[in-house]
Amino acid sequence: MRIAIVLLLLVSLLVPSSARAADRVVAATLDNGLRVLLLEDPRSPIVSFQVWYRVGSRNEHRGSTGIAHFLEHLMFKGTPSHGPKQFARLVEENGGQDNAFTSQDVTSYYVDIAADKLDLLIDLEADRMQNLLLDPKEITSEREVVIEERRTRTEDDPGGFLGEEVSSIAFKAHPYGAPIIGWMDDIKRVTPDEIRAFYKTYYVPNNAIVVAVGAFRAADALEKIKKRFGRIPRGKATPPMLAVEPAQNGERRVVVKKQAELPIVYMAWHVPNHRSDDAAALEVLSTILAGGRASRLYRDLVYQRQLALEAGGDNSYFSIDPNLFWFWATPMPGQTPEKLETELSAHMERLKTEPVTDEELARAKNQLEAAFVYQDDSIHQRASLLARFELIGGFALKDSFLAKIRAVTAADLTRVARTWFVPERKSVGVLVPKS
Amino acid sequence: MRTRVELRAARRGRARSALALACAVALASVVARGPAGAAPLAHREVLANGIVVLVAERPAVPIVAVRVLTRAGAVYDPADRAGLANLTGAVLTRGTAKRTGPELDSAIEFVGGSVEAGTGRDTITVSMTAQKKDLALGLDLVSEVVLTPTFPEAEVARKVSEIQAAIKRSEEDPGTVAARALGRLVFDGHPYGRPVEGTRESVARLTRDDVVKFYRERARPDTTIIAVVGAITVDEARREIMARFGSWARPADPPATVAAATSPATAREETVKRELTQTTIMFGRQAIVQTDPDYFPMAVASYVLGGGSASRLYTRVREESGLAYAVFSWVAPWRHGASFAVSAQTRTAEAPKVVAMIREELARMGREPVADRELALAKQYLIGSFPLRLDTSGKVADFLVAVEDRGLGLDYADRYKERIGKVTAADIQRVAVKYFPPGAFSLVIVGETK
Numbered sequence A: 001m002r003i004a005i006v007l008l009l010l011v012s013l014l015v016p017s018s019a020r021a022a023d024r025v026v027a028a029t030l031d032n033g034l035r036v037l038l039l040e041d042p043r044s045p046i047v048s049f050q051v052w053y054r055v056g057s058r059n060e061h062r063g064s065t066g067i068a069h070f071l072e073h074l075m076f077k078g079t080p081s082h083g084p085k086q087f088a089r090l091v092e093e094n095g096g097q098d099n100a101f102t103s104q105d106v107t108s109y110y111v112d113i114a115a116d117k118l119d120l121l122i123d124l125e126a127d128r129m130q131n132l133l134l135d136p137k138e139i140t141s142e143r144e145v146v147i148e149e150r151r152t153r154t155e156d157d158p159g160g161f162l163g164e165e166v167s168s169i170a171f172k173a174h175p176y177g178a179p180i181i182g183w184m185d186d187i188k189r190v191t192p193d194e195i196r197a198f199y200k201t202y203y204v205p206n207n208a209i210v211v212a213v214g215a216f217r218a219a220d221a222l223e224k225i226k227k228r229f230g231r232i233p234r235g236k237a238t239p240p241m242l243a244v245e246p247a248q249n250g251e252r253r254v255v256v257k258k259q260a261e262l263p264i265v266y267m268a269w270h271v272p273n274h275r276s277d278d279a280a281a282l283e284v285l286s287t288i289l290a291g292g293r294a295s296r297l298y299r300d301l302v303y304q305r306q307l308a309l310e311a312g313g314d315n316s317y318f319s320i321d322p323n324l325f326w327f328w329a330t331p332m333p334g335q336t337p338e339k340l341e342t343e344l345s346a347h348m349e350r351l352k353t354e355p356v357t358d359e360e361l362a363r364a365k366n367q368l369e370a371a372f373v374y375q376d377d378s379i380h381q382r383a384s385l386l387a388r389f390e391l392i393g394g395f396a397l398k399d400s401f402l403a404k405i406r407a408v409t410a411a412d413l414t415r416v417a418r419t420w421f422v423p424e425r426k427s428v429g430v431l432v433p434k435s
Numbered sequence B: 001m002r003t004r005v006e007l008r009a010a011r012r013g014r015a016r017s018a019l020a021l022a023c024a025v026a027l028a029s030v031v032a033r034g035p036a037g038a039a040p041l042a043h044r045e046v047l048a049n050g051i052v053v054l055v056a057e058r059p060a061v062p063i064v065a066v067r068v069l070t071r072a073g074a075v076y077d078p079a080d081r082a083g084l085a086n087l088t089g090a091v092l093t094r095g096t097a098k099r100t101g102p103e104l105d106s107a108i109e110f111v112g113g114s115v116e117a118g119t120g121r122d123t124i125t126v127s128m129t130a131q132k133k134d135l136a137l138g139l140d141l142v143s144e145v146v147l148t149p150t151f152p153e154a155e156v157a158r159k160v161s162e163i164q165a166a167i168k169r170s171e172e173d174p175g176t177v178a179a180r181a182l183g184r185l186v187f188d189g190h191p192y193g194r195p196v197e198g199t200r201e202s203v204a205r206l207t208r209d210d211v212v213k214f215y216r217e218r219a220r221p222d223t224t225i226i227a228v229v230g231a232i233t234v235d236e237a238r239r240e241i242m243a244r245f246g247s248w249a250r251p252a253d254p255p256a257t258v259a260a261a262t263s264p265a266t267a268r269e270e271t272v273k274r275e276l277t278q279t280t281i282m283f284g285r286q287a288i289v290q291t292d293p294d295y296f297p298m299a300v301a302s303y304v305l306g307g308g309s310a311s312r313l314y315t316r317v318r319e320e321s322g323l324a325y326a327v328f329s330w331v332a333p334w335r336h337g338a339s340f341a342v343s344a345q346t347r348t349a350e351a352p353k354v355v356a357m358i359r360e361e362l363a364r365m366g367r368e369p370v371a372d373r374e375l376a377l378a379k380q381y382l383i384g385s386f387p388l389r390l391d392t393s394g395k396v397a398d399f400l401v402a403v404e405d406r407g408l409g410l411d412y413a414d415r416y417k418e419r420i421g422k423v424t425a426a427d428i429q430r431v432a433v434k435y436f437p438p439g440a441f442s443l444v445i446v447g448e449t450k
Helices: A002-014 A067-074 A086-093 A115-130 A136-155 A158-170 A184-189 A192-202 A218-229 A279-290 A296-304 A337-353 A358-375 A379-391 A397-406 A410-420 B018-031 B084-092 B101-110 B132-147 B153-170 B174-186 B200-204 B208-218 B234-245 B295-306 B312-320 B348-367 B372-384 B393-405 B412-422 B425-435
Strands: A026-029 A035-040 A046-053 A097-103 A107-114 A208-214 A252-258 A264-271 A308-314 A323-331 A426-433 B006-008 B043-046 B052-057 B063-070 B114-119 B124-131 B224-230 B269-273 B278-286 B327-333 B338-347 B442-447
Touching (some): A026 A218, A046 A115, A046 A379, A067 A097, A067 A107, A067 A192, A086 A115, A086 B372, A107 A115, A107 A379, A115 A208, A115 A218, A136 A158, A136 A184, A136 A192, A136 B278, A136 B338, A158 A252, A158 A264, A158 A426, A264 A410, A279 A308, A279 A323, A279 A337, A279 A358, A279 A397, A279 A410, A296 A308, A296 A323, A296 A337, A296 B101, A308 A337, A323 A337, A337 A410, A337 A426, A358 A397, A358 A410, A358 B124, B052 B393, B063 B393, B084 B114, B084 B124, B084 B153, B101 B132, B114 B132, B124 B132, B132 B234, B153 B200, B174 B269, B174 B278, B174 B442, B224 B234, B278 B348, B295 B312, B295 B327, B295 B348, B295 B372, B295 B412, B295 B425, B312 B327, B312 B338, B312 B348, B338 B348, B348 B425, B348 B442, B372 B412
Parallel strands (some): A035 A208, A252 A426, B052 B224, B269 B442
Antiparallel strands (some): A026 A035, A046 A107, A046 A208, A097 A107, A097 B006, A264 A323, A264 A426, A308 A323, B043 B052, B063 B124, B063 B224, B114 B124, B278 B338
16 A cells, blocks of 8 residues: 555656657746646547646635635635536536645646536636635535544544644744644634635636646637636735745654554655755655665565554655655554654665665666656646646746756765755654553 | 645545545446447457456557456455455565565566555456556566465565554544444345455464465466556557466366355444544445446436535535535445445534434435436436546556456446436436335444443
């Protein structure tokens, strides 16, 4: 299971489609600032139509955390011309699958549907970009749904609960320290007026990206998008997010006692994001440590010594602001979290002193490259990846991503490990099962 | 992964629990169909030793997905050896006549591919994905795993303790706990009532000899289906498969059979106490398999009741009452039986109210015909979303082996569309009267109890 998840993660976060794909992307910025990316892919008679807003929990403030995610729920609650529930009904009646997600940096809505329904989607998405009802009665009811979601994901999930605690000690100034779903009291308190103001501020064409991949003619689709979305007036420039996380002066630590069957250990280091020259090396390092069953953490901790039921790591390449490099392990019954923490640290120390082997380096690069190719098989993933690169500076960046990965050397990995994986950047969380 | 950085909304009502994922997979295998009037979904041929080979050409992306399905699932576990098939599947890739497990991992991961084995109720499936250029290596590894596994003693011991730990950990997931208990109630007396992974106690009893014997008896060419999908031609696929699997000898004795599941005499209720803020509610009963003509009305009925975000349960429990984030129903058809289930998670104080709502909605399905618009929406969704179920080589390969295993035929895609299209409100009511009386459902509650 761990392997599948790690590979899935690689596919979903790291890997753009083939290097030449960007050449065929039709890109435009409308007069109102809306960014449009279109890619023809005629293999199946379907289209993935996605709208990405450059807003997430990163744009929230103390006391009203979770508002971006709450608004995401409310985006399905209707406009004057498409009443409550009509969005989902229309999509389902037309054989489409819709969903949405909120992250620290973005809020994304997507529909995968038969390609001849593209006009419908353009109309629905343009409508709710501008005309959301935000009926207080719907907000009252949906608030309870979000609270239930928080109970499922956090209150009743040991891993979810611990992750929230570690983030909150790792960041004391930057909003990345608050949970995406929001603190429980904030979800209960936030008002319809605040939600409306948040919507008006961030759901504007100049803060959004429309991406479509599928069986359509890009020129036609662009005309339709211009015609429908072009009517929406440009909004004010969104307020800048000014918080900067100060340097950390020493290791931070949190211990959670909760009903659980096995302990959990998280370690998180402040690392740079895609803007850094070290970003590609961190990606490779993450793959060497945690990419598959031949990776170091699996082979040593799970397989050879059977200290962990699972162990892994993950870098935050696409993060808008510098974020965390996560490590985690679930000790096998009879093993302690202290032991696993020591072992995870030992792996990090080894990377600082001992170069990785040629085979490990080549394997990690091959895995990252292959994941690019696999990505191309799904129109949904192709669209998502274009958006992810667009968010960090331009969809064409995906063409240079692989070249950066290929250029990483063993010496880079040693240097990067020494630079970033130091105690002054580290936060540790331990979940101790309550007896 | 545990360090979740995105909140993906469960608009389709599928929470992230293991159970919900399993449901999604089951549902996907149900609703997949071939495009109307299109060429056959795949080339099919039966080798002399009985292996069914299915090939679908998808030349655009240079990758190949392979599935080797063998009828050696948990349903064949001896009564006192629950978890044997699952252990066998787990150790299958851990050593072959040519390679150790770590050598196999290194070989496939060096080219960015994957070889995995997974065990379900009916089957063990070996899955491989690789770039076209690495196909020969990938197929070599798959054939070694299927034909010459060595099941090393140390690897069996490793997997035994790993599976036991995973079972222990899963006890903290209320959805898994509920599904396990419900399976026991719904399939009382049938092997489907035992968890695929077994119990910590049953797994402790398993030995390497058990594994070797189980695989020798169950894995055979005439119960094996191979799908090859991607950047490959039919001729090429046939040649590559023949070269590796053509000489696998078919045993003289017939394959083992399994009795079909029959409904237990009485529905039962069970409560599992857990220190949680929510209560997990799961109703279930036996249902009908895909070869039963009533399967199609039941699939539509389930969709109307709790299949999507326009469904009755989603509307009433989530949207109108704010009582749950996840509430949904699903049909899970297997080879020898099927189940129909309804699940919700709600704050503990409101659990009785949600239980009552689900009972009311189940009863209403039989009491009155569904509205025209509800019926149309469900049918249009089930028919119209088909192409989305088959939009990658991996999904096509999964679909092909499932359709073949269940004996549905490669035209199932077209037939499904036609049959769903013909379902009437009267059909749904008839099936609901028969299958949805609330009293016929077993019920599991996981959470704080008084």
